[in-house]
Amino acid sequence: MIQLDHIYKWVKSGGRRVFLLNDLSLHIEKGEFLSIMGTSGSGKSTLLNVVAMLDGFDEGEYYFEGEAIHDLKAKKRTSIFNENIGFIFQAYHLLDELTVYENIETPLLYKKVKSSERKALVADILDKFNIVGKKDLFPHQLSGGQQQLVGIARALIIKPKLILADEPTGNLNSTQSDEIMKLFKELNEEGVTIIQATHSENNAAYGSRTIKLLDGSISKN
Amino acid sequence: MIRNYIKIAFRNLNRNKLYSTINIGGFALGLSACILIMFYVTHEKSYDTFHEDSKRIFNVFAKTNISGDVIRMNSLSSVAAKMIEDKDPNVSSAIKIKTEYNPVIIKNPENQSQFSETDLVYTDSNFFNFFSFKLINGNPETALERPYSIILSENLAKKYFGETNPIGRNLSLRIDSTYTFTVTGISEETPSNSSIKTDLIVSASSLNTMKEAFYDMRSQIFQGGSFQTFVKLKDPEKVAPVQRSMNALAVQGHEESTDEYFLTNITDIHLLSRESTNVKYVKIFSLVALLILLLALINYISLSTARAGTRAKEIGVRKMNGASQRSVAVQFFLESAVYVFISFLLAILFTILLKPWFFSLVGIQIDSSFFFDPGFISTMVGILVLTIFIAGLYPAIILSSYQPIETLKGNFGNRKNGAQLRQVFTIFQFVVAVGLIISGIVIHQQINHLRTLDTGLSRTDVLMVPLQNTMDNSQSVFREEVENLPGVRKIAAASLPMYGGTNMYFVDDKNSDGQIPLPILATDHEFIDALDIEWSIPLQDENIATKKNSVIINEATINKLHLNPNPIGEIIVFGNSQYEVVGVVKDFYYDSPNNEIGALAMFVSPSKEFSMDFGEKSSCLFIKFRANANVSSIIKDIEGLYKKYDTENAFEYQFMDEAFDALFRSEMRLAKVLNVFIGLIVLISGMGLFGYATFSAQERKKEIGVRKVLGAKVTQITYLLSVDFLKLVMVAILIASPIAWYVMQQWLQGFENRTVLEWWIFAFAGTGSILIALATISYQSVKAAVANPVKSLRTE
Numbered sequence A: 001m002i003q004l005d006h007i008y009k010w011v012k013s014g015g016r017r018v019f020l021l022n023d024l025s026l027h028i029e030k031g032e033f034l035s036i037m038g039t040s041g042s043g044k045s046t047l048l049n050v051v052a053m054l055d056g057f058d059e060g061e062y063y064f065e066g067e068a069i070h071d072l073k074a075k076k077r078t079s080i081f082n083e084n085i086g087f088i089f090q091a092y093h094l095l096d097e098l099t100v101y102e103n104i105e106t107p108l109l110y111k112k113v114k115s116s117e118r119k120a121l122v123a124d125i126l127d128k129f130n131i132v133g134k135k136d137l138f139p140h141q142l143s144g145g146q147q148q149l150v151g152i153a154r155a156l157i158i159k160p161k162l163i164l165a166d167e168p169t170g171n172l173n174s175t176q177s178d179e180i181m182k183l184f185k186e187l188n189e190e191g192v193t194i195i196q197a198t199h200s201e202n203n204a205a206y207g208s209r210t211i212k213l214l215d216g217s218i219s220k221n
Numbered sequence B: 001m002i003r004n005y006i007k008i009a010f011r012n013l014n015r016n017k018l019y020s021t022i023n024i025g026g027f028a029l030g031l032s033a034c035i036l037i038m039f040y041v042t043h044e045k046s047y048d049t050f051h052e053d054s055k056r057i058f059n060v061f062a063k064t065n066i067s068g069d070v071i072r073m074n075s076l077s078s079v080a081a082k083m084i085e086d087k088d089p090n091v092s093s094a095i096k097i098k099t100e101y102n103p104v105i106i107k108n109p110e111n112q113s114q115f116s117e118t119d120l121v122y123t124d125s126n127f128f129n130f131f132s133f134k135l136i137n138g139n140p141e142t143a144l145e146r147p148y149s150i151i152l153s154e155n156l157a158k159k160y161f162g163e164t165n166p167i168g169r170n171l172s173l174r175i176d177s178t179y180t181f182t183v184t185g186i187s188e189e190t191p192s193n194s195s196i197k198t199d200l201i202v203s204a205s206s207l208n209t210m211k212e213a214f215y216d217m218r219s220q221i222f223q224g225g226s227f228q229t230f231v232k233l234k235d236p237e238k239v240a241p242v243q244r245s246m247n248a249l250a251v252q253g254h255e256e257s258t259d260e261y262f263l264t265n266i267t268d269i270h271l272l273s274r275e276s277t278n279v280k281y282v283k284i285f286s287l288v289a290l291l292i293l294l295l296a297l298i299n300y301i302s303l304s305t306a307r308a309g310t311r312a313k314e315i316g317v318r319k320m321n322g323a324s325q326r327s328v329a330v331q332f333f334l335e336s337a338v339y340v341f342i343s344f345l346l347a348i349l350f351t352i353l354l355k356p357w358f359f360s361l362v363g364i365q366i367d368s369s370f371f372f373d374p375g376f377i378s379t380m381v382g383i384l385v386l387t388i389f390i391a392g393l394y395p396a397i398i399l400s401s402y403q404p405i406e407t408l409k410g411n412f413g414n415r416k417n418g419a420q421l422r423q424v425f426t427i428f429q430f431v432v433a434v435g436l437i438i439s440g441i442v443i444h445q446q447i448n449h450l451r452t453l454d455t456g457l458s459r460t461d462v463l464m465v466p467l468q469n470t471m472d473n474s475q476s477v478f479r480e481e482v483e484n485l486p487g488v489r490k491i492a493a494a495s496l497p498m499y500g501g502t503n504m505y506f507v508d509d510k511n512s513d514g515q516i517p518l519p520i521l522a523t524d525h526e527f528i529d530a531l532d533i534e535w536s537i538p539l540q541d542e543n544i545a546t547k548k549n550s551v552i553i554n555e556a557t558i559n560k561l562h563l564n565p566n567p568i569g570e571i572i573v574f575g576n577s578q579y580e581v582v583g584v585v586k587d588f589y590y591d592s593p594n595n596e597i598g599a600l601a602m603f604v605s606p607s608k609e610f611s612m613d614f615g616e617k618s619s620c621l622f623i624k625f626r627a628n629a630n631v632s633s634i635i636k637d638i639e640g641l642y643k644k645y646d647t648e649n650a651f652e653y654q655f656m657d658e659a660f661d662a663l664f665r666s667e668m669r670l671a672k673v674l675n676v677f678i679g680l681i682v683l684i685s686g687m688g689l690f691g692y693a694t695f696s697a698q699e700r701k702k703e704i705g706v707r708k709v710l711g712a713k714v715t716q717i718t719y720l721l722s723v724d725f726l727k728l729v730m731v732a733i734l735i736a737s738p739i740a741w742y743v744m745q746q747w748l749q750g751f752e753n754r755t756v757l758e759w760w761i762f763a764f765a766g767t768g769s770i771l772i773a774l775a776t777i778s779y780q781s782v783k784a785a786v787a788n789p790v791k792s793l794r795t796e
């Protein structure tokens, strides 16, 4: 599904290149649940952003389902992202002035899904995540774990093939954290490909494969 | 989706109450001030445009040359209108109008009720054809045909006849003699933007048989006279040929005529009329309205962009969830539309509430139908659309183009972004505020300067009471009784009140064959003494002044008539009579101190004989009180006496110093109105600064937190937050001061007597604005400085 070949990404600092991603090659099959580990600053977020096509890279090749991303225009990349990828943030990034229901509904509005269908889809996912009772609350009225659930629900509402999660449980306690991981596991079993960045060995263990990043490269244990 | 956006717009509004109040409230306030001023300006500019043929209707005036002085004549002889209509085929019709400025006593003979009215108008029978005034009752074609026909406004008809039908009924009008008029029509009330008053219209044919009109009707040639004359041209472009025809007509009547005739479109009369300061007002007010609107807009935009910066994260999230750049732009435009719309609704509410107060402040009346003027409404809609557009532009275009990942990482720099723009805005606002404060003080100073001016005569504690000819022979009895009232120190009389204009006589020029116009004043022999007018060359002997054919002149007359520096004994020739100069007084202002003191000749009569002797129709008593007198009770006593001797005309009085102050009425009104607007502009600028300070403090929350953890004191943080703003205000003061100095210097050039622009005015305005700015920002600065750093760091 995803094929990264010899990806380099750098920034210039004092005339010298500082490598954020350094000759990184990675293949991810459909249906995998990949955990990316590494210390803070090792390049996990950078890698996820590149995979999500939110950020570019300087050298190398990236194929998403056979499509050569490195040759595509920004607009096309955005549309591939919007069609296929759900992104989950450590800081949740919910819209403060929208209710739970409206937050989850937002991606459907942008996809111009019909009203009746929207209702059905949102109702489904609220039910599935057990947050029907919270649907009219605003984000600041929820606990961190509940907020992250909403964030995940929102990412899933467009039925993405791929979920990218950047330290999704970084702000949560271990119980909440385990719940989210169980949810990921279930989703993965339903056929969704998942890539998560994490610090925690425990979380990483939920995945089907783990890679370790060090200074922008995959370290071979 | 749109419903969704509007919903969010309202939630944001509700969640950021402070921001909403400042932003929407401030904008609405500015807008409503702007709307009110626009009413005024549009109304002023709309004078006489309601006439269907307004583009083709012209007023005739003439310039005539009297020994070098060009005098403007606004009225022509009674035959002029007819003559030009007959002579020039470009003129499709013409009309004459004479206004009676003296009060007319109107009685309904059926019930003997009696009213004193001014602004009676005599005009031709084609009046309703020529202009677009409407009759409610009566035949517009024939109502003014017969002599002694009168048309009343609806209100006056009610006043004289109550609810009964006035058509065909009689009214007696006492002009000098008394005449009986028949009511032939009821007119609509005069529109507020008409320069012709139509409350009382009388057929001009009546004048043929009225003895008061003898002089008005006498001239049978095309020349100056008593009738305002209008022509309606077939083609409005044919002004020049018609002017030529009129000049030719004037020469036909009087071979040596050098009079030049001109046409002014009727819609220009109001703003061009000499005594009105309308043009000045309209210009200044338009500028102020523009500034207020601009400041309010700037505030609105500045605050919107400041807030938009804090919404960068939201935009990032939306984009990550599939929002296109376009849909983000649409969202921000919609939000802008919602806020601007609310502001407009609020502004309309403010306008309705403030309207009566504002109109009384500027001293105008505006018909309410005027508020639905299509031009006015379309201007408002234009501003609405423009505001929505501008206020939505920045967030819609700039913010929507950011890469989502940048904004979410927090790399999005609010502070860099738009901060420079906001600084420029803030400086601009304070330039305007400081500039206006300086101007306000200077205008105030100038008015004070004029009011306290030494004008060469004492005007305090002097009451002027005009006496009408209806008092007739009782004038001297009345005078005596007033003089005997306790509290009255001195009493004097003159043919006219002060500061209301003088009569002109023509005297022979010693150096040429020509004639020189010379203002004259008839006084009693107490006048000079009672008003403390100083002598330059005193009278040789007390009685000489009242001798027949004596005249007292002021110093200015010596130059004007080219007399000897010591002119005692010189002869001035008034028509057939010769007068000998017996005394010279120092120059004193008998008219506006905005003009140079003109020449003046004074004819002095013995007090007792004053009224009869000079044969004036009316005169004016000058009653000087003792300093400790109970003025209001004396005025009551005087009124009682007045009513005893004059049963027809109302008792009127004016304090001399108030009459003098009234000469600057337009400046005082300007000052009052400006005060309000300056206050408003300071308020709007303050609100803008407050909003800016609020966001700046929010933006720097983290920085403040870190600094405090590192040991910064509250005072240091407050200083840090305030000093940036103060710098902006200082820059504004530096920019505003020279501009204001220059503009006010120009303004002062319009005055003969002017105040000096002193440095303290600028210092005061500068310090004042710094204090205002300090007060505004200190709240936010201190609040941010004392906030618990741990809390602000955690929320980041």
Ligand SMILES: Nc1ncnc2c1ncn2[C@@H]1O[C@H](COP(=O)(O)OP(=O)(O)O)[C@@H](O)[C@H]1O
Binding pocket: A011, A020, A038, A039, A040, A041, A042, A043, A044, A045, A046, A047
């Ligand atoms: N735009 C950038 N400019 C310079 N350095 C960057 C930029 N973005 C990330 N970095 C650096 O790249 C490294 C990797 O960052 P990141 O991918 O966020 O690491 P992680 O998510 O593993 O903590 C860090 O050292 C970070 O400081």
Ligand SMILES: [Mg+2]
Binding pocket: A044, A045, A046, A166
């Ligand atoms: Mg990271």
